[in-house]
Amino acid sequence: METRNPAIQVAGLTKSYQDLHVLKGVDFTVAGGSIFALLGSNGAGKTTIVRILATLLKSDSGTATVNGFDVASAPAAVRESISLTGQFAAVDEILSGRENLIMIAKLRRVKNPAGVADDLLERFSLTDAGGRRVATYSGGMRRRLDIAMSLIGDPPVIFLDEPTTGLDPEARIEVWQEIQKLAGGGTTVFLTTQYLDEAEKLADRISILHQGTIIVSGTLAELRQLLPPAKVEYVERQPTLEEIFLAIVGKEKQR
Amino acid sequence: MTTHVLNDTGVMLGRSVRHVTRSVDTIITVTIMPIAFLLLFRYVFGGAIQTGTDNYTNYLMPGVLLIAIASGISYTAFRLFNDLQGGIFERFHSMPISRSSVLWGHVLTSLVSNAISVVVIILVGLAIGFRTSAGILAWLAVAGILAMFTLALTWVAVISGLSASTSDGAAAFSYPIVFLPFISSAFVPTETMPGPVRAFAENQPVTSIVNSIRALWDQQPVGNDIWIALGWCAGILLVAYLFAMAAYRRKIA
Numbered sequence: 451m452e453t454r455n456p457a458i459q460v461a462g463l464t465k466s467y468q469d470l471h472v473l474k475g476v477d478f479t480v481a482g483g484s485i486f487a488l489l490g491s492n493g494a495g496k497t498t499i500v501r502i503l504a505t506l507l508k509s510d511s512g513t514a515t516v517n518g519f520d521v522a523s524a525p526a527a528v529r530e531s532i533s534l535t536g537q538f539a540a541v542d543e544i545l546s547g548r549e550n551l552i553m554i555a556k557l558r559r560v561k562n563p564a565g566v567a568d569d570l571l572e573r574f575s576l577t578d579a580g581g582r583r584v585a586t587y588s589g590g591m592r593r594r595l596d597i598a599m600s601l602i603g604d605p606p607v608i609f610l611d612e613p614t615t616g617l618d619p620e621a622r623i624e625v626w627q628e629i630q631k632l633a634g635g636g637t638t639v640f641l642t643t644q645y646l647d648e649a650e651k652l653a654d655r656i657s658i659l660h661q662g663t664i665i666v667s668g669t670l671a672e673l674r675q676l677l678p679p680a681k682v683e684y685v686e687r688q689p690t691l692e693e694i695f696l697a698i699v700g701k702e703k704q705r
Numbered sequence: 706m707t708t709h710v711l712n713d714t715g716v717m718l719g720r721s722v723r724h725v726t727r728s729v730d731t732i733i734t735v736t737i738m739p740i741a742f743l744l745l746f747r748y749v750f751g752g753a754i755q756t757g758t759d760n761y762t763n764y765l766m767p768g769v770l771l772i773a774i775a776s777g778i779s780y781t782a783f784r785l786f787n788d789l790q791g792g793i794f795e796r797f798h799s800m801p802i803s804r805s806s807v808l809w810g811h812v813l814t815s816l817v818s819n820a821i822s823v824v825v826i827i828l829v830g831l832a833i834g835f836r837t838s839a840g841i842l843a844w845l846a847v848a849g850i851l852a853m854f855t856l857a858l859t860w861v862a863v864i865s866g867l868s869a870s871t872s873d874g875a876a877a878f879s880y881p882i883v884f885l886p887f888i889s890s891a892f893v894p895t896e897t898m899p900g901p902v903r904a905f906a907e908n909q910p911v912t913s914i915v916n917s918i919r920a921l922w923d924q925q926p927v928g929n930d931i932w933i934a935l936g937w938c939a940g941i942l943l944v945a946y947l948f949a950m951a952a953y954r955r956k957i958a
Binding site: 501504505506526529530532533534535536537538539540541542543544545549553554556557558559583599 | 709712713716719720723724727728791792793795796797798799800801802957
């Protein structure tokens with residue numbers, strides 16, 4: 451899984467709402483086939499970045515390319531390359547799970563929509579619930595359906611905006627397993643999360659968004675080196691990503 | 706690309722028609738109030754209202770249908786608002802589909818669901834004495850006027866659905882529209898109204914629409930009314946469409 455073309459490239463991205471400067475020059479690169487986690491507190495602007503990359507929002511300045519296509523000048527090509535699973539499970543409550551999948555398959559113009567739907571229901575352990583209205587699903591089932599809908603048409607880049615927010619621990623682990631399978635199959639996964647253990651567990655590379663800019667990027671091992679080595683005093687252990695995050699964010703605030 | 710638009714709009718239409726057929730309660734709420742008015746005016750007020758016609762059911766049918774449509778379109782605003790809240794709107798817009806199909810799916814669904822309520826109400830009307838010997842052309846003209854009226858108000862509903870901040874707010878815009886037929890020629894002749902009220906009643910869109918449909922069913926000459934009616938509908942449609950598109954662009958980059 452070595453880096454091919456970068457799947458996502460973002461440079462100097464800014465976005466303001468009136469006086470609120472959400473993004474103040476964001477830069478990062480995501481290698482194809484990797485899992486990239488964007489970390490940040492609530493309101494840090496993670497969703498704003500996802501919406502810009504998914505062509506739902508225009509940036510004020512800066513450039514962003516997804517799968518080699520510029521989001522501003524070639525939005526249609528970007529949409530062909532991506533799938534978005536937003537913060538709230540974007541599923542149709544009144545349709546059944548199977549009908550949701552068939553609807554997306556038809557919109558993506560894949561062959562044999564019903565067959566695709568049945569395969570995905572099987573893969574996400576939703577076969578028994580496939581004929582039921584989504585309104586009767588649990589949070590974890592909705593999320594699984596949501597992610598299944600994103601896989602239709604095999605887009606090379608998948609955005610998951612806080613995919614496990616509000617899920618119980620078991621459902622989280624199920625979602626994590628699916629994300630790892632996806633990346634194993636060569637799909638680039640762009641993940642935002644506020645759960646640090648999630649990034650620690652899944653991500654090949656991590657970027658931390660704080661006060662409108664990326665304050666640090668790297669692999670978990672690289673981030674660990676940003677702190678002094680573990681002290682061998684009373685307790686010996688590596689700092690967790692949570693400690694790294696809080697230490698870095700805290701330092702920024704003091705500047 | 707044209708085939709995409711048709712395919713995508715077809716999928717969207719199929720989706721929201723399922724929403725309509727699976728929430729039978731919305732069909733009942735849309736038709737029950739107009740049917741109640743129909744019965745109220747036919748059996749309670751009708752005897753005291755002098756319209757100069759011998760069949761008052763015929764007289765009040767067009768106005769009742771307009772009330773049904775005016776309340777029916779609020780569900781379009783409601784469904785659109787829910788799509789925006791739930792995130793499925795954003796999912797559709799991040800997909801390689803024709804973006805206009807997302808709104809057109811809702812608009813066409815509105816035409817279908819309002820057509821269903823109109824048919825139900827006409828059937829109830831027939832059961833309580835509505836009679837017409839209008840030919841196929843007159844019926845087509847009536848259907849055309851009602852479709853134009855529905856389309857025009859649906860685009861008003863789209864503005865509301867896109868810009869409301871609560872689901873109650875999304876539906877609230879339709880209340881004044883539901884009330885308009887009462888200050889028109891829908892239930893009583895405008896001649897009995899005092900000056901300013903009469904002036905309003907005679908120059909608002911509902912009166913010309915009601916008069917046209919009534920004349921078509923009674924096989925009377927429609928005169929200028931039908932052109933005024935169509936002019937109103939086309940004008941509202943155009944203005945509402947432009948505002949709806951502006952509201953849409955504010956929602957989506």
